[in-house]
Amino acid sequence: MTPRRGNEGGVAPREPAGEEPVRILAEADCERLLERAHALARGGGDTAVTVSSWWHGELRWARNRVTSSADRREHLVTVIRTAPTGHRGAAQTNQLDDVSLEGAVRSAERVSTLGRAAGRGLGYFPPLPAYERPAAAIWSDATYGLTDAARGEIARSLIASAEARGAFSAGYLEVRAGAYAALSTAFPELRTGRHAFWEQPYVRWTQAQCSMTVRDPKLGGSGWAGGSSFDWARLDATALAARALEKCVASRNPVALEPGRYTVILEPQAVCDLLEFLMGTFEREPPERGYRGPWRLGRDEALGLWRSKLGLKVADERVTIAHDFADPDLGIIATQVEDPRPVTWIDRGVLASLGHALRTDVRELEGRHALRGATGYRMSGGDTTLEEMMRTTRRGLLVSRLSNMRLLDVESQLATGLTRDGLWLIENGKITKAVRNFRFTESPLFVLNSIEAMGEAVPVFRPTRGEGERLTPAVVPPLKVRDFSFTSLIDAV
């Protein structure tokens, strides 16, 4: 019998002629797809289906002209069939009609007949406790509703403000949305309600990010401003443009300074840039397996195991770095397997937590959850304003942001990179001149131990990059730090 093409089963979301295509799948669509794919399975065994769906609406410009504008989207169904023998096969499709879906299921079943012998698989773990999950701030209608026309209008106004001052601007404005759902039939005894711990019920999220650089082609100034949030309404594009322009104007005619150690005032964005490598290290497996890294303490020969620096002081006692799924400024998506409670990574200078996989928790800690590292985070702040920090500085530098970072040593987290888009000399409490950019060579751990003052923590620009990627927000304060090491002058603007 020839299979009929089409949507008789009503699986794929339909778009009436002339209407905008579906950007991300709604919960009901995902549920129908999951159910339909499960119903198509033949021959026993288990079926796992995931549905992921994302949309990116983006606009880029350079030299005051829009260079690209696009709306991209993708819906992807992944089917994993496990034969009764334990052999597995997987197939994916981005076509949501019945025939394609059935093709994916059959394909997964064909592959499962080739399967490897026992030895691969999930294994099994105890059932998870039923967590009370906080409502995270991850969805914004303002973000989802920012159409290409609206994005164009915003870009036009941003460009116009730079053009009016005879400057060149470049930047991008991007709004994203994603949705994900998973359901399998395996291990019914491990289900808390409908879902097992490794399955994500339907979740959707949005992300908005905007970045703008303004250059003065004649006098060599450069300014930047950017912001990212799940909610477009929280980003003030006009204010971003004004800040970029203001920095550009203020950084004209930079003078060269000798490299060396300076007291610096790091604006929040520079602090976030500096911490970027460090924030990826909050995991307990590497130090406890003996791998080199910032949190490895050493080998405990008496117990025959590697010890981490958990419980030891690693930063200034004013420093606390934490995440909380319920933090309205963060917007982090908790996975099913994750402990949804707040986590403090560094608590008043002491290394208090390290992330770990579910497997580690079950095997070694007698727990039942995973703890993802610090993907999104909030760093404690202080009550010193930038102006006060400057006023109390006899000679130092104000740093806007850092770029082109490279990690030099995993143990000390020593990194090198460049200052960009605004660097100023402070003398006797006042900004006296713009300064040419430096290469710096410094460790965030040294910086977190050399703090003189902290300002109010604010959301900074920490965009997501991959297609359909989840949110990685950060809330970070400005810092006044002594003895920051600049190692050479660079020509970059």
Next chain:
Amino acid sequence: MRRHRSALLALAATLAAVPATAQTRFAWPDTAVDVSTYTTVQECYAAALRVQELVSLRELRTRGVWRDTVTFDPAELHEAGPAAVAETAQRCLRRFADVDSVSLDGFAFLLPLYLAAGWDDRAGALAERRLAAVAREDEAARGAVVDTVVAIYLAEAPWNDVVKPPRIGLAHAFASKHTPLVADRVQRFQIYVKFLPILADMARERADTARAQDVVARLVGIADSLTEAERELLAEKAPLLGGGDDVAQQIYGIYSIYFGEDAALDSLRRSTAAFVNLRRTLWVRATGRPPETFGWGMPIGEQASPIEADIWLGRDDGGEPRPTAGRISLVAFLANPECRGRVNATEEVMYAPEVCVAALVGLRRLAERFPTLDITVVARTYGHFKYIKDGITPEREAELTKRWLESFGVKAPLAMAITDAWWLPAPDRRRIEPADVNTTHYTFGKSWRLDAPVEAFLVDEDGIIIHAGSMGRDNRDFTRLIEVLLERQRAGQ
């Protein structure tokens, strides 16, 4: 009028000449791959790799068996590569076929392609030409070229997907001719070491002992005169070059091959003491280390302690101590809680890590091959079975473990010691499992640990440990020694 007529004639003639080219019929683009049009050797190499992958996939689909799940067959070493790969290489190499004029730029791709094409003579000529192109005074480059050529001939990774079978003859001839001219003795050693894995396998199968003896003799010649500084340099380079991370172990392996495994087995036929003495003497000569450090603490010659257990299952010997006096015994420690798995109602193994499956299948094979071998499986309680604690008593844990072993056909008696665990204080919180009594008795020195999924000790009839190591799918060392021990026992009866 005549002028008009002639103009019309000229126009008609012009139109008649072009109509065929003015019309274009739609045609599907030609998507058939013609590798002879490829213009670089890199493209040819990629094409050969793709064909190799396709052939492997097709073979898998036809046979339905993954090669890594069946025991290693040394005959595989001699198997020629697929004809399709040879044909692809030949077609693609047409423009690179003239060995006297072809550019040497893509040498590392070209030489394996010549071998894949079956053009061994041209490969030999190309290798000689490449070596001749090295400046006379550039000793380092000369050594590097010899190293590369030998690696390609021997089909080392990454060339093993294209070069099939390894050209041991070509490699041996090339290395014999050129390696003695390499000034750096460490590099010379490393070139000869490349032969070891492949020649050791072949020598064991009595396939190519002459070449093995020749290479090993050269290695012993260098190893015997290595200075301490050269040994240190080797130790530094070995991991980087993909060799074993312990040079002394490597050199001991070379000596074992040189002096013949047969000599060791002969000594075992005579007595356990002679066998232990020979192994330790060879160890001292090869490594310059004390005899008691043999094999980094492998406890040969030590007295095996009787196994102590709180729970015995499957035992029908009336409570005699095990290993049983007067019998050849194998004590197998089930040393990893991950290596226990679930067996469902129909006795199918639902999940097990691959290394555990390999170890248990290997253990079953030994039991089937040597029915008189006295096997004891030793385990300990963890207070959970695959992390499920509900209803888990020590007796239940032992019962589930026994059932799990039997699902692999391992019917040996199980000795289970009841042990307690404790936890490090917060924030570390790791579970610490003190060694049980049997683990303590079978831990010899600091460097010999029971950490493989299944760690086994072969014990002679007097309770002396003959060999120790982890079980795998291919336990050749254990097999040969058990054969000799049983033969010796029969001869003594």
